[in-house]
Each structure stands twice: as C-alpha cells, then as structure tokens.
Amino acid sequence: MATDERGMLIPVIDDENAGFWEGTAAGELRVQRCTRCERLRFPPRPMCPWCHSCHRQFVTVSGNGAIWSFVVAHPPLLPAYAALAPYNVVVVTLDEDPALRMVSNLVTRPGGPVNEVDPATIRIGEHVRAVFDPPNGAGIAMLRWMREAPVTGS
Amino acid sequence: MPPAPRHLLKDATAIAGIGQTALAKHLDPSETELAATAVTAALGDAGIAPSEVDALCSYTMEATDEVELARNVGTGDITFFGQVGYGGGAGCGVVGLAAMAVATGQARVAVAWRSRKRGSGPRPWTRPIAAPGDVPMRWTRPTGLLRPVDEVAMLTRRYMHEFGATRNHLANVALACRLHANRNPGAVMYDRPLTRDEYLAARWISEPLCLYDNCLETDGALAVVVVAAERARDCPQRPAYIHAFAQGLPRQSQTMTNYFCEDPLRGPSWTAAQLLWDRADVSPADVKVAQIYDAFTPLVLMSLEGYGFCKRGEGAAFTEGGNIALGGTLPVNTSGGGLSEAYVHGFNLITEGVRQIRGTSTSQVDGADVCLVTSGEGVPTSALLLRS
Numbered sequence: 127m128a129t130d131e132r133g134m135l136i137p138v139i140d141d142e143n144a145g146f147w148e149g150t151a152a153g154e155l156r157v158q159r160c161t162r163c164e165r166l167r168f169p170p171r172p173m174c175p176w177c178h179s180c181h182r183q184f185v186t187v188s189g190n191g192a193i194w195s196f197v198v199a200h201p202p203l204l205p206a207y208a209a210l211a212p213y214n215v216v217v218v219t220l221d222e223d224p225a226l227r228m229v230s231n232l233v234t235r236p237g238g239p240v241n242e243v244d245p246a247t248i249r250i251g252e253h254v255r256a257v258f259d260p261p262n263g264a265g266i267a268m269l270r271w272m273r274e275a276p277v278t279g280s
Numbered sequence: 281m282p283p284a285p286r287h288l289l290k291d292a293t294a295i296a297g298i299g300q301t302a303l304a305k306h307l308d309p310s311e312t313e314l315a316a317t318a319v320t321a322a323l324g325d326a327g328i329a330p331s332e333v334d335a336l337c338s339y340t341m342e343a344t345d346e347v348e349l350a351r352n353v354g355t356g357d358i359t360f361f362g363q364v365g366y367g368g369g370a371g372c373g374v375v376g377l378a379a380m381a382v383a384t385g386q387a388r389v390a391v392a393w394r395s396r397k398r399g400s401g402p403r404p405w406t407r408p409i410a411a412p413g414d415v416p417m418r419w420t421r422p423t424g425l426l427r428p429v430d431e432v433a434m435l436t437r438r439y440m441h442e443f444g445a446t447r448n449h450l451a452n453v454a455l456a457c458r459l460h461a462n463r464n465p466g467a468v469m470y471d472r473p474l475t476r477d478e479y480l481a482a483r484w485i486s487e488p489l490c491l492y493d494n495c496l497e498t499d500g501a502l503a504v505v506v507v508a509a510e511r512a513r514d515c516p517q518r519p520a521y522i523h524a525f526a527q528g529l530p531r532q533s534q535t536m537t538n539y540f541c542e543d544p545l546r547g548p549s550w551t552a553a554q555l556l557w558d559r560a561d562v563s564p565a566d567v568k569v570a571q572i573y574d575a576f577t578p579l580v581l582m583s584l585e586g587y588g589f590c591k592r593g594e595g596a597a598f599t600e601g602g603n604i605a606l607g608g609t610l611p612v613n614t615s616g617g618g619l620s621e622a623y624v625h626g627f628n629l630i631t632e633g634v635r636q637i638r639g640t641s642t643s644q645v646d647g648a649d650v651c652l653v654t655s656g657e658g659v660p661t662s663a664l665l666l667r668s
C-alpha cells in the first residue's frame with residue numbers, strides 16, 4: 127500500500143472498486159448493487175453471494191448511518207499517523223442495510239483532521255453522515271464521517 | 281456404497297512428541313535453525329528417527345518451506361505436505377492436517393511446526409501491503425486502523441457495549457495468563473508478576489485495549505509429532521489423542537476486520553465449535569482445562585462463548601472469581617499463553633495442551649483428561665480436542 131505526500135496510506139483502487147472512489151471524488155457515497163436481486167454489498171466483489179449474479183453496478187446511497195463501534199489509536203503507529211494520535215476510527219452501519227458497514231474517521235468538518243473530535247464524546251449509536259476530503263495528491267477523496275448535529279455540552 | 285464413516289478422525293491419531301527452542305524476546309539463530317531444532321527435539325521426545333518422517337505440515341506464513349526443513353532435519357521421503365493460512369488461526373489446523381494425513385494413510389509420521397522471530401523481526405503491520413489477500417485492509421488501513429490490535433479493539437468496544445463487559449474482565453484474562461507464566465520457568469514473563477492496578481494504569485495502545493491486552497513479541501519455535509494411535513502407544517510419552525478437530529470460517533465473515541456482516545460478534549469460534557462438539561464424545565462441561573488463543577485478551581472472552589463454555593454475552597462474567605485461573609472451573613492458558621509465555625502464533629498452546637494430557641504442566645489441572653486447544657478468533661480458525 128503506497129503513501130501520499132503526507133505519509134498516509136493510499137487506498138488500492140482496482141477495476142472492481144473504482145466506482146466507490148469515483149463516487150467519493152464526486153461527493154457521493156456509492157456501493158455495489160446486484161442488478162438481479164438488487165441487494166447492496168460492500169466491500170465490492172464480482173459475484174452476489176445471495177443470487178450468484180455477476181451483474182452489478184454502483185449506486186448512490188444516502189450516506190446516513192450510525193456509529194457501530196470505534197477505537198482511539200495510540201502509538202506505536204506509522205509516523206504520519208503517530209503525529210495525529212490519539213485519533214479515532216469508527217465503524218458506521220449504513221441506514222440502508224444493517225449488514226452494510228464502512229470504516230473511517232469522525233471529523234468536525236469536511237477536510238478536517240482525524241483528531242479534532244474529543245474521543246470522550248464519541249458514542250455508539252450516534253447518527254453520522256458521509257463527508258468527503260478534498261482529493262489528495264493521488265487524486266483520491268477519502269470518505270469521513272460527521273455528526274448530524276453539533277455536540278452540545280454533556 | 282456404504283456411507284462414509286462419520287468419525288474417521290476420532291482418536292485415530294495422537295501427538296507422540298513435542299519439542300521447542302527457548303522462547304525469548306530475541307534469539308540469535310535463524311528461523312530455519314530454530315525450526316529444525318524444535319522438530320528434532322519433538323522427534324527425540326517421541327523416540328522416532330527423523331528418517332521416519334514422511335509428512336510435513338506448516339503455516340502459510342512459515343518462512344522455512346518443506347524442502348528446507350526436510351534437508352536440515354534429514355527426513356525420509358515425504359509423501360504428504362500441506363499448509364494452512366491465516367496466521368494465528370492456523371495452528372490447530374496444521375496439526376489437524378497432520379492428523380488427517382496419518383488417519384487416511386497418506387503418511388505414517390507427520391511433523392507440524394511453527395518457527396518465528398516476531399520479537400527480533402519488524403512488526404508485520406509496518407510493512408507495505410498490496411497483495412490480493414489484503415483486500416479487506418484496503419478499506420480500513422488508510423483510515424488509521426493500522427494494526428491487528430486496532431482491528432480487534434473495534435470488535436471489543438462493540439462487545440463491551442452489547443454485553444456490559446468491562447476492562448476488569450479483560451484484566452481477568454491478562455492476570456490469569458500472567459499467574460500461570462509466573463509458575464512456568466520457560467515463560468518469557470516467568471519472573472514478572474502483574475497486578476490489577478498495573479493493568480488498569482497501563483498505557484493505551486488502541487482504546488479500549490491497553491498494553492497488557494496485547495500478546496508478547498517473541499522469538500522461538502515449537503513442533504509436534506503426529507502418528508497413528510497404536511504407534512503412539514509404543515512411544516515413550518503418554519499419547520495425547522486427537523479426539524476431534526475442526527476449522528471455522530463463518531459465512532460472510534472477513535479476516536480480522538470482520539465488520540462487514542450481520543453479526544460480527546458471532547465469530548469463527550462458533551463455526552469451528554459446531555463441528556468440533558458434533559464429532560466429539562465429550563461436551564464443554566467435560567473439559568477441565570483449555571488453551572485459548574490469546575493474541576489479545578478479548579479473544580478469550582469471545583472464544584469462551586463460541587466454544588460453548590457459557591452463553592453468548594456471558595464470556596466476561598465467566599472470568600470472574602478466578603474462574604479461568606488455576607483452581608477455577610476452567611483454567612485457561614496454563615503455560616502463560618501468548619500473553620505471558622510466548623507468542624508463536626499460538627503453537628505453544630498446542631504443546632501446553634499435550635503437557636496437560638501428560639500431567640506435566642507447571643500449572644497442572646487435576647484430572648485433565650480432555651483439553652481444548654483453539655487457534656485465533658477473528659480470523660479463519662481451528663481447534664483441537666486432546667484427550668488421554
């Protein structure tokens with residue numbers, strides 16, 4: 127896995143998953159849909175495990191979901207990540223399907239750093255929505271998550 | 281045609297020999313030298329000449345291939361060789377492969393081993409990854425979910441949320457393993473006691489997991505010799521019969537980053553357990569000691585549930601009151617396990633299981649006539665039931 131100009135790992139893009147990254151660059155969250163049984167699936171793969179069709183397309187989903195779990199990473203880490211630690215990583219369940227989950231960071235604003243949310247305020251079940259970083263040096267726009275509403279004092 | 285025998289493997293083979301090198305943060309010999317040393321030690325323990333070995337079983341991550349191992353150890357002609365993937369999930373699978381080779385007549389003397397310089401070598405997650413097998417990591421590593429500990433911490437947080445487990449439950453696992461290591465002179469942590477206060481004050485690695493939730497980083501090698509049951513009875517050591525063996529890869533599960541399915545907390549242990557207990561004459565209630573894969577403390581809680589020692593969500597409570605330490609109803613990882621004896625991809629759990637059946641553990645459980653040994657939860661896994 128290569129790194130970008132800041133030393134962050136760059137996602138590996140191939141023919142199978144390119145539709146996802148075309149979506150993030152366009153500011154949309156897209157997942158694969160089986161064109162026979164219409165079930166959504168993620169991560170992308172050639173065959174639908176439910177109806178065994180290889181006919182598939184990327185479709186745009188709402189980008190709304192809820193935090194399923196999260197971690198707060200501390201060193202030892204790769205240098206570019208250690209510089210940001212402690213930072214959060216969250217797993218989000220998409221509203222469209224309870225088995226459809228994605229992994230990224232909770233940020234306070236599109237393009238914001240991954241260590242700006244106070245980890246002590248993160249809760250499982252919090253509603254979040256997809257946001258997208260500006261494209262990095264490799265032209266890849268990373269998916270992140272933002273709270274639906276600003277956090278009020280607890 | 282008559283139906284295939286349902287229990288072809290049951291008690292058909294036994295582990296007749298175990299061997300190992302020293303286990304330490306750093307050892308000078310190469311992984312190949314360590315592998316050959318452990319294998320010849322196991323053959324010596326079994327009283328079987330290297331020239332009799334005709335099967336070799338190993339992890340796909342093993343650096344020493346069959347050709348090299350055979351040329352060092354001086355085996356005879358090899359008629360069966362095979363490997364099992366998925367790192368820490370492989371251990372019992374490698375021994376199970378050896379048992380199947382012997383039980384089906386493809387070989388007479390099978391050797392299984394693991395040699396690794398994880399203590400001296402680089403941390404695997406610091407290396408570049410781009411192989412096709414790394415597909416799941418493409419969706420997680422760039423976000424900073426870099427290490428196995430991060431991947432397991434994610435499942436752990438959810439587990440704690442759903443079932444009310446606390447850090448004190450994770451500490452129960454770390455402290456039980458350390459207690460057992462403090463009784464085992466061969467353990468890396470033999471002379472290093474650990475208190476609950478020290479556990480709770482330890483630095484974070486990936487919240488909710490701290491330093492002591494992580495296994496050791498160890499150099500060392502271990503090996504076992506598998507032969508037919510009748511042959512084992514003629515060997516010098518008390519046989520540890522391979523009563524049952526199973527592997528597990530649940531439907532729609534993902535290795536390590538198992539978030540992309542409906543029920544991630546029903547992990548590979550649950551799948552392996554179904555076949556294991558179906559094939560066995562015993563049930564979890566008959567098991568008095570277990571060696572449960574412990575690269576990270578929460579994996580033990582999840583495995584206790586998966587293998588049926590308690591109900592779903594009760595793995596944490598099961599560890600209370602010293603229940604998984606020597607003197608409890610199910611002492612776990614009686615040599616110290618990966619957390620406190622050594623981390624060699626779980627192979628030391630297998631040799632400790634054999635010692636319990638022989639009655640030679642440094643934390644021997646009275647009447648241990650059945651021992652469960654498991655490999656990694658969270659990855660495609662495997663398990664063995666050993667019996668006397």
Ligand SMILES: [Zn+2]
Pocket residue numbers: 160161162163164165174175176177178179
């Ligand atoms: Zn389909």
